[in-house]
Amino acid sequence: MGIEIERKFLVVADDWKTLVKPVFMRQGYLSSQANRVVRVRIEDQTAMLTIKGKTEGIARGEWEYPIPVSDAQELLDGLCEQPLIEKNRYRIVIEDLVWEVDEFFGDNAGLVVAEVELNSVDQAFVKPAWCGEEVSHDHRYANANLFKHPFKLW
16 A cells, blocks of 8 residues: 655745646546545546545555556546546656646636645655645645535635
């Protein structure tokens, strides 16, 4: 079993956009319960099926498997809860850590968050200047919640 340890922040500036090119992502949920999430995602020309367990603090179990893009497309269009999450993702390396900045579209337009995966819950890291308030413990910002309770309705 893999463990995902993640910190999430609101993005307060856009100078990070000049650092990398975005990748467009579509993702949907086969299950979006608090104790388990099953997600399908297409990113560029690859697709993944991801299963995540219950979050405890900033950590949770995570299992990820590649699937054919055609299968992912069928799942997104036919079986996943709607609406889908669509976003651009920017990956920025800072001091050996990869920051993932997500810029959302549709009902979540205007929301930009940055996440960093850590090796331990107490790992030290440098927070970039374009990161503002930490929202790691605010479940409204979880992608599995954003399709049910979109940012535009807050």
